Amino acid sequence: MGEERRVLTGEHFLTGDHACAEGGMAAGCMFFGGYPITPSTEIAERMSLRLPEVGGIFIQMEDEMASMNSILGAAWGGWKSMTCTSGPGFSLMMENLGLGIVLETPTVLVNIQRGGPSTGLPTLSGQADMMQAKWGSHGDYEIIALAPNSPQEIFDHTIKAFNLAEQYRTPVLVMSDESVGHMTEKVIIPPREELKLVPRNYTKKKPGEYLPFECGEDEIPEMVKAGDGYKIHITGLTHDKRGYPDISAEAQDWMVRHLMNKIQKNKKKIIEVERINMDDAEVVVVSYGISSRVAHRGMDLARKTGVKVGMLRLITVWPFPDYMIKELAERVKAFVTVELNFGQIALEVERYVAGKAKCYLVPHAGGDVHKPEDIAEAIKEAAK
Amino acid sequence: MKYWRKPLDADTIKVPHGRIYVVKEQCKGCGFCVEYCPKDVLELSQEFNKKGYHSPVAVREEDCVSCGLCELICPDFAIYAELIEEDETTEETPNKTDKTEKAEV
Amino acid sequence: MNKPAAHLETAIVEQDTHPMADLLRMDRMPHIWCSGCGLGTGLTCFIMALKETGIPEDKVAVVSGIGCTGRVAGYLNLDSFHTTHGRGIPFATGLALANPDLRVVVYSGDGDLVAIGGNHFIHSARRNMDLMVVCVNNFTYGMTGGQAGPTTPISAKASTAPYGSYDYPFNIPYLAIASGATYVARWTSLHMRRLKNSMREALPKKGFRVIEIICPCPTAFARKNRLGSGLDLMKHYHDNSIIKHGADPREADIDMNGKVVCGTFLDIERPTFRDFQTENIAKQLGGE
Ligand SMILES: Cc1ncc(C[n+]2csc(CCOP(=O)(O)OP(=O)(O)O)c2C)c(N)n1
Ligand code: SF4
Ligand code: SF4
C-alpha cells in the first residue's frame, strides 16, 4: 500500500459522493476530518477506507465545528485537507469557515445539499444553501464555490477545488446536491500524470523575511507550514501583514479589502461557465448543479416550439459571474433562473441585469427536481 | 572578590550573588516579586513608570542570592536576576528554600 | 525594610535583554493582561519548562482559543495559532496529525476549554490525542468582563450571577481523567517551580495531557467577590492549597472557601490516537 493507490485510473461507475472522495484522493488530500450526515456521509465513508491506503488520516470528529477546525489545522501542518457535510452540518461549519477565510487557509469543504431549513429533508435534494455559502459566516468575505452537475464533474471539480484553494490560499466550497451525490454514473479517472495539480505555494523567503499575510498585486500571500522555523503567528482577530492583531478601523479596512480583492481581482481567472445554445439566444436560462440538467431539458422543449433560448450554466457560482450577466443583459430579452430554492442565485441575476431585461424564477422547495415542462413554460412566458 | 565560573567545590558552601535587572516600562506593579523574594531584596519604588505603575527596586541587592524567583513569578517579564559571583562563606546556609518554599506551599 | 542599597542603582534595562525574550514576541509587549493577573506567571513557567526540555523551538506549536488566556498564542515566539472560541483543540488535532514532528500545546481558558470547547476536550481525551492542554482556570470569563462560567464556584458572584452562581461547576482533573487523559496535574500560579516541573515533565510525553493552572483574575473574578488584588489571591492560594500527588480527583472540587487540591493526579500511558490507528490499520492493510 502507498501512493500507487492514490489515483484509481480507469472507467468506473460511481455515485457522486464516491466520485467526490476519489477527486479528493487524486488531488492529493491527506486529511479528512468529518461528521456523518446524509446525504454526504458516503464521502466520509469512502475517505475512511481510502486515506489509510496512502498514509493519510481520516478522523471522525465530534461535531462539525471540530471537523472544520481540524482541516484548517491539518492545512497549517502541511497537508491538503478536506471535509464534507450537509444541511445542519453546513450551518455548524460556518463559524470556522470564517476562520479559514481570515487565516487564508487552503482547504476544501464539500456540501451535498439537502432540503432545509433545520433537519429538513435528510435524504432529498435541495439547493437552498447557496446564499449561506456566500453570506453564512459573519462579516464580509468572498468565497469560491463550484456546482458540479454529475458524478464525473464532482470528481473533476473536487480536484479543481483543491487547485483553487492552493492558488488563492483560501477555503473552497463544492456546493453539490443530494441528486448528484447519490446518482451513479460513469466516471473516468485519468492517469495520474494527466492530472493537473497545483502544489502548495510555499514561500522561498527565509524566516525573518516572511510575513504570513504579505502579498503583491495579485493579493495572494505565500504559505508556510508549522515546524519549518518561521514562527508564524496567525489569528482570527483582525490582523496586519505580520499576522499580529490590530484592532483598528484602518487594519480592518486593509484586511477585509484584501480578502475581497483576492477573489474579485482574480475572478475572470476563477470563473468557469458553460454556454449552451447562446449564439442566437433571446432568453437565457441560468442554472447550476442538478437543476441545470433538468433546465437543459426544459430548454430543449422550449426550443422545439421555436423559442430562441440558451443556457448559462454556472460551474463557478461564487464569485458570481456578474460581468457576464451585465453583458448579456444588454442584448437578450429575458433571464430565467432555475434552482431548488425560492430565489437565491436569481437575486444575483436580477441585481446585475439591473432592469435591462426581464427576470423570471422557476422556484422549487426541494425534495425533488423541477419538471422540465414547467421550465419550458417559464421560458415561453419569458420569450413573449 | 570575584569567583567567576569557579568550579564547584563540595567542601565549601557557596553563596551566590545576583544582580537585579528591571524592565521598568513593562512592570505593572503587582508586587509579586517584592512579596515573595526570599531575601527581601526588593521594594516598590516611589516613582511611577510611564504606565503609572511603581516598579521594583533592589534595595538590598547585596542580599540577592540569584534564586530566580522574581523572574519566575513576575507576570510581566519585567524583572530578572543574573548571577554575578559566588562567595565562599561559613555563615548559615542562605539558600532558596526558606521563603521560596513557603511561597510555593 | 529601609536601608537602600546606596552602592548600586537598580539596573533599568530594555525588554529585549530579558532571558525569555527569545521565546516571546517582544514587539507585542507589554501584554494586555491586567496588573496582578496570574496569566503571565504561568506563561513564564511554560517558557522555562520548554527551555529545560531542550525540545527545539521550531518543533513546538501553540494553539489557543479566545479569552484572556487565549492571547498566550500571540505572545509566544513559536508557531502559534489563535483560533475561535473553544476550537483550539480540534484545530490542534489537525495540526498534530498532519505534522507528527510537532509538539502541539493547546493553551486556553476554562470557559474556552470546558464550556464552549467542552465537547472537544472530552473527545480529544477519549482519543488520547497527542496534545498537551494547559487550562488556565480563573473561575470566570475574564475577557468578556467576569461572567459565570463552567468552573465558577457555587455562590461566587459574577456579572451574570449577581445573586451568586448556583450552577454546579466542573472539576477539571476529574473531568479529564474520566474522559481518558493520560497525564493530569493541577497547580496554582503560586506553585511556579512545581508548575514548571509539571510542564517540563508533560511536554515530551505522548497522549492527552492536561495541566490546570488556578490563576488569579483580580479584575473580573476577585473584584466581584471582594477577594482583593492579585497578590491577595496569591496569598489565598498559599493558605488554602494542599499538595497531594495521586489524589482521588473526586476530592478535587473547588469551593469558594475550601482547599485547592494540587499535584499530579494521574500519569499513565496508553496508545495515542495516531499510534493506535496506524498500528491496527497497517496490520489489516498488510503494510509495513
Ligand atoms: C462563539 C463565541 N462566543 C462567545 C464569545 C465571547 N467570548 C470571548 S472570550 C469568552 C470567555 C473567555 O473565558 P475563558 O475561556 O475562561 O478565558 P479567560 O478570559 O477567563 O482567560 C467569551 C464568552 C466568542 N468570542 N465567541
Ligand atoms: S533573585 Fe531571588 S533573591 Fe534575588 S531579588 Fe530575585 S527573588 Fe530576591
Ligand atoms: S512581579 Fe513584575 S510586574 Fe509585578 S511588581 Fe515585580 S516586576 Fe513589576
Ligand code: SF4
Ligand atoms: S480580566 Fe482577569 S484574566 Fe483577564 S487579564 Fe485581567 S486579570 Fe487577567
Ligand SMILES: [Mg+2]
Ligand atoms: Mg476563564
